Amino acid sequence: MLRFFIIAAEIIVLILVLRSPFVQYLFEDIQNTVSDWLVSIATAAERESLTNLQEDISGKLSPLKPYQQSYIQQITADSASVKRFYHTYCENDDINPNFSGTKRAQLCLIIKQSPVMQVAKPD
Structure with a gap:
């Protein structure tokens, strides 16, 4: 039973941390960077031509x-x-x-x- 409460507390803390503004900003920045990389890779042939x-x-x-x-x-x-x-x-x-x-x-x-x-x- 103690193990269940510890795991539940860890999940709740993880959810709270992931919903914090700093983490959301960090994820948004990572997403924008990866998106820019993918767009750059996808349009490389067109840019070269x-x-x-x-x-x-x-x-x-x-x-x-x-x-x-x-x-x-x-x-x-x-x-x-x-x-x-x-x-x-x-x-x-x-x-x-x-x-x-x-x-x-x-x-x-x-x-x-x-x-x-x-x-x-x-x-």
Whole structure:
């Protein structure tokens, strides 16, 4: 019977400790850190292909003006913005204030041939 009370007291103390604000803060911090690691691991391939696309664009369209370089950084921030750019300015032939004429055509070709535009196949 004494053993039961000792185990029950330990469980109650454990519950009280785990519900304390400090422990909750600690667990939240650990969860955020692990989540950031998992997101980083999951998006590593996409970030690498976006970096390669940025380098490819800079190499093939050089020399770029500073505002064009920052625009390239902006549109290659993630694959959704690359696809949005391609859809708006390449497929729909909308006017782009940063790239026009042959530079825009070259940019569209580079983006079209990049792995970023390849559709992921379902498993």
